Amino acid sequence: AQTVTQSQPEMSVQEAETVTLSCTYDTSESDYYLFWYKQPPSRQMILVIRQEAYKQQNATENRFSVNFQKAAKSFSLKISDSQLGDAAMYFCAYRSYGSQGNLIFGKGTKLSVKP
Amino acid sequence: GAGVSQTPSNKVTEKGKYVELRCDPISGHTALYWYRQSLGQGPEFLIYFQGTGAADDSGLPNDRFFAVRPEGSVSTLKIQRTERGDSAVYLCASSLGTGPQETQYFGPGTRLLVL
Structure with missing residues (x-):
């Protein structure tokens, strides 16, 4: 079974x-989707x-970007x-490529932003 | 158009009672998902509908939990003989299709408290 681990309960910036x-995951599958x-x-x-x-290029959305390390499952x-x-x-989430169903979520990281 | 809506927003009930939680997906979305989010945890999958039928109910914790989607739109999650451990936020999500690349759009959830 796939698992998702978020090791930082809280962060501040x-x-x-x-x-x-940070997010790491465990899977034996080669094709899948990852989400934040x-x-x-x-x-x-x-x-x-x-x-x-299957895409080597890291996704970006305006101020948000990911560092996807497939071999390290990070x-x-x-x-x-x-x-x-x-x-x-x-929350970091995983979804199997062949799945028509559910997302598998980590426990989450609470982000605080200081003015 | 409107997003996913869920009613009630909050529900307080007594142990042993029956509750119904309602989800109104985005119009035209064929797939509908229920998740449960306990305090301090990420959402956990309960059940997934494609149209009117439950395509995957492997996440339902026991036979006290049941969900329907009779007309392929609105869904109701039903919990019989509620227990204190059922207290959680119940999230509903919908997506246009069933492919793994489809974005799941979430509602604001129903917070259930079992006294």
């Missing part, structure tokens, strides 16, 4: 600075960024120019 959130979701206090999960395992999220609105829980 100064406004306008850069922060990296943001969950603000409103509880609604919002997709931040997605990475297809998928970190970098947030540049952090903003107060970035404060939230961040």
Whole structure:
């Protein structure tokens, strides 16, 4: 079974600075998708960024980028120019390529942004 | 259009009671997912619908949990003989299709508290 591990329960960053959130996963599959979701206090999960395992190029979405290391099974999220609105829980998630179903989530990292 | 909506936002019940949680997916989305998020944890998959049928219910913890989607749109998660351990946020998500690349859009969840 696949597992997702987020080893940082909490992180803090100064406004306008850069922060990296870590995620590792365990799988025997070669094709899969990885995601970062943001969950603000409103509880609604919002997709931040997605990475297809077969793509070597790291995904980027504006201030958000990932460092995908397939051999190491590592998928970190970098947030540049952090903003107060970035404060939230961040969840890393895995989905099998052949799956029509569920996401497998890590336990999350709580990000605080200091003004 | 409107996003995924869930009602009620919060539900308090007594141990042993029956509860129903409702999910209204994005219009036109054929796939619908239920997840449960316990305190301090990431969401855990419960059940997935493709149209009206449950395509995968392997995440349901026991036979007290049941979900329906009779017309392929709104879904109801039903919990019988609630237990204190059922207390959690129940999240619903929908996606346009079933492929692994499809983005799952989440609702704000229902926070269930069993006293």
